[in-house]
Amino acid sequence: MSLLAIGTVAFDAIETPFGKTDKILGGAATFIGLAASNYTKKTNIVSVVGEDFPQAHLDMMASHGVNTNGIQIKKGEKTFFWSGKYHNDMNTRDTLDTQLNVLENFDPVIPEEYQDCEFLMLGNLAPAIQKMVIERLHKRPKLIVMDTMNFWMDIAMDELKETLKLVDVLSINDEEARQLSEEYSLVKAAQKIMAMGPKYLVIKKGEHGALLFHKNDVFFAPALPLEEVFDPTGAGDTFAGGFIGYLAQTKDISFENMKRALIHGSALASFSVEKFGTERLVNLTDKEIEERLQQFVDLVQFDIVLENTI
Amino acid sequence: MSLLAIGTVAFDAIETPFGKTDKILGGAATFIGLAASNYTKKTNIVSVVGEDFPQAHLDMMASHGVNTNGIQIKKGEKTFFWSGKYHNDMNTRDTLDTQLNVLENFDPVIPEEYQDCEFLMLGNLAPAIQKMVIERLHKRPKLIVMDTMNFWMDIAMDELKETLKLVDVLSINDEEARQLSEEYSLVKAAQKIMAMGPKYLVIKKGEHGALLFHKNDVFFAPALPLEEVFDPTGAGDTFAGGFIGYLAQTKDISFENMKRALIHGSALASFSVEKFGTERLVNLTDKEIEERLQQFVDLVQFDIVLENTI
Numbered sequence: 001m002s003l004l005a006i007g008t009v010a011f012d013a014i015e016t017p018f019g020k021t022d023k024i025l026g027g028a029a030t031f032i033g034l035a036a037s038n039y040t041k042k043t044n045i046v047s048v049v050g051e052d053f054p055q056a057h058l059d060m061m062a063s064h065g066v067n068t069n070g071i072q073i074k075k076g077e078k079t080f081f082w083s084g085k086y087h088n089d090m091n092t093r094d095t096l097d098t099q100l101n102v103l104e105n106f107d108p109v110i111p112e113e114y115q116d117c118e119f120l121m122l123g124n125l126a127p128a129i130q131k132m133v134i135e136r137l138h139k140r141p142k143l144i145v146m147d148t149m150n151f152w153m154d155i156a157m158d159e160l161k162e163t164l165k166l167v168d169v170l171s172i173n174d175e176e177a178r179q180l181s182e183e184y185s186l187v188k189a190a191q192k193i194m195a196m197g198p199k200y201l202v203i204k205k206g207e208h209g210a211l212l213f214h215k216n217d218v219f220f221a222p223a224l225p226l227e228e229v230f231d232p233t234g235a236g237d238t239f240a241g242g243f244i245g246y247l248a249q250t251k252d253i254s255f256e257n258m259k260r261a262l263i264h265g266s267a268l269a270s271f272s273v274e275k276f277g278t279e280r281l282v283n284l285t286d287k288e289i290e291e292r293l294q295q296f297v298d299l300v301q302f303d304i305v306l307e308n309t310i
Numbered sequence: 311m312s313l314l315a316i317g318t319v320a321f322d323a324i325e326t327p328f329g330k331t332d333k334i335l336g337g338a339a340t341f342i343g344l345a346a347s348n349y350t351k352k353t354n355i356v357s358v359v360g361e362d363f364p365q366a367h368l369d370m371m372a373s374h375g376v377n378t379n380g381i382q383i384k385k386g387e388k389t390f391f392w393s394g395k396y397h398n399d400m401n402t403r404d405t406l407d408t409q410l411n412v413l414e415n416f417d418p419v420i421p422e423e424y425q426d427c428e429f430l431m432l433g434n435l436a437p438a439i440q441k442m443v444i445e446r447l448h449k450r451p452k453l454i455v456m457d458t459m460n461f462w463m464d465i466a467m468d469e470l471k472e473t474l475k476l477v478d479v480l481s482i483n484d485e486e487a488r489q490l491s492e493e494y495s496l497v498k499a500a501q502k503i504m505a506m507g508p509k510y511l512v513i514k515k516g517e518h519g520a521l522l523f524h525k526n527d528v529f530f531a532p533a534l535p536l537e538e539v540f541d542p543t544g545a546g547d548t549f550a551g552g553f554i555g556y557l558a559q560t561k562d563i564s565f566e567n568m569k570r571a572l573i574h575g576s577a578l579a580s581f582s583v584e585k586f587g588t589e590r591l592v593n594l595t596d597k598e599i600e601e602r603l604q605q606f607v608d609l610v611q612f613d614i615v616l617e618n619t620i
Contacts, residue, residue: 088494184398185536185537185538186535187535187536187537208515208518208519209519209532211535217608218535219608219609219610219612220532220535220609220610221612222519222530222532222610225496225497225528225530226495226497227498229495256612256613259612260612260613260614262612263612263614290616293614293616294616296614297616298527298529299528299529299530300529300530300610302531302569302570302573303566304570304573304603304607306600306603306604306607
């Protein structure tokens with residue numbers, strides 16, 4: 001029951017009110033793979049890096065059970081680089097620099113050993129490339145989860161809508177849901193977006209939690225109230241990796257199990273933001289995850305017995 | 311086990327993207343009383359209106375089991391009036407007009423029949439008046455809940471901090487919590503505010519739900535995702551009225567029961583915003599509340615068995 005994740009493996013340079021970093025390991029597929037590795041040791045990555053990308057990063061990912069054989073290394077080229085600065089509220093950020101480098105001509109190659117893919121996570125990339133990956137799989141996966149962002153809605157809405165038709169779960173944030181649907185109400189937005197293809201929609205609201213929609217059902221996973229959000233970079237990808245990793249491990253794609261997957265994803269994201277980049281994810285124990293999950297249970301658990309309340 | 315609520319009984323003129331009203335019934339104590347009336351028929355109101363205030367409004371409140379004997383009617387004076395306009399996101403509003411009228415010299419008189427008060431709800435008013443009410447009660451109530459707003463933090467912070475020392479629960483929104491504590495993180499803000507007096511702190515986040523803090527415990531009550539928020543006026547007061555009404559009915563002020571009270575308050579607030587002013591609250595059945603509570607249970611209920619997950 002293997003999991004295939006496609007997305008960037010990259011360098012990030014991050015500035016937050018708490019400090020700044022030089023080029024550190026980043027990228028959607030990196031966060032997805034590390035998060036999912038807490039659930040399954042069969043996470044296959046498809047991505048591309050330049051020859052400036054340290055072997056040590058690949059070794060670290062492999063040591064977490066992430067299969068990096070599908071990460072192309074382009075001789076004479078440079079790795080994708082993103083630099084950004086977060087403001088005090090940590091909900092807004094400015095992009096300081098984007099260097100596409102190897103991403104400019106990314107042609108995703110699926111190694112033969114990845115073809116048994118049952119769970120596919122399409123990390124944020126050009127929608128046309130995401131679609132290409134689906135088409136290059138000999139057999140449709142049991143579940144396809146897609147992440148995307150406003151950038152693609154601005155410049156590639158038509159391709160985005162084509163890819164949307166092919167996926168089971170879409171994961172976007174609240175502003176992106178509004179942009180995609182042209183509806184302010186998230187309830188109305190969800191209905192419109194599900195009519196575009198995805199049977200399930202996850203709307204991420206950052207520090208305000210996440211909503212899961214399916215038909216007329218809705219589930220809400222809270223975000224843990226944190227003393228400090230140190231660096232939000234990769235939180236959404238970590239969330240997605242925990243979500244699909246848990247589903248791949250449990251092999252159950254019912255709405256009930258997706259609720260649990262959403263809580264697991266939220267728990268992992270709450271760790272990710274505690275340190276810069278992947279630092280916290282790399283040093284994460286099962287015991288810590290278990291304790292964090294208990295905090296989520298305590299956070300929302302109440303016992304209203306409906307016959308006796310009124 | 312009676313409940314005493316102090317606050318404005320007023321006229322509001324409201325403009326939202328969905329329409330506008332002439333002067334309609336409003337005021338913190340009005341919403342609190344109507345919300346609490348779903349739980350206890352012993353809600354005593356202390357407030358003041360002018361001679362322009364229709365007897366029909368008082369009769370309506372009385373018909374819901376709200377005791378209006380403590381509402382002073384000032385001959386030759388006019389009722390407090392507020393007019394505001396909401397923008398598309400419904401989270402921001404502009405005050406168009408505020409006429410204090412009878413509130414300018416409000417001297418809260420506690421009728422003798424109100425002195426058995428066990429639960430006291432201090433609706434949003436000048437902190438000095440809120441304090442006066444506590445002092446005019448012969449016996450300290452079992453629980454004092456206080457609402458306030460940024461306006462008093464701007465012009466009467468010292469008095470506000472004096473009143474804060476005397477209350478058990480403070481209910482404010484996220485921006486007010488940040489202003490009062492000078493902390494951006496709500497977790498840090500909560501610890502600072504609880505050090506000012508209140509043992510419990512409710513932070514209302516509007517469409518993003520509400521947090522209840524007590525010592526190192528935290529509970530999160532979601533807001534129901536709604537297709538439309540028609541008019542948010544009075545939602546916070548309705549929430550407070552449901553919260554304290556439920557506590558007064560159940561006579562249990564444990565943290566566990568406050569969680570339930572928070573869900574009840576959130577459920578009532580979700581009705582309040584469906585129509586202008588008090589219109590929805592006035593026509594609310596027990597069956598509707600029961601069904602709405604079930605929606606809250608469904609919204610956040612998940613069953614993670616912690617021994618088997620990882």
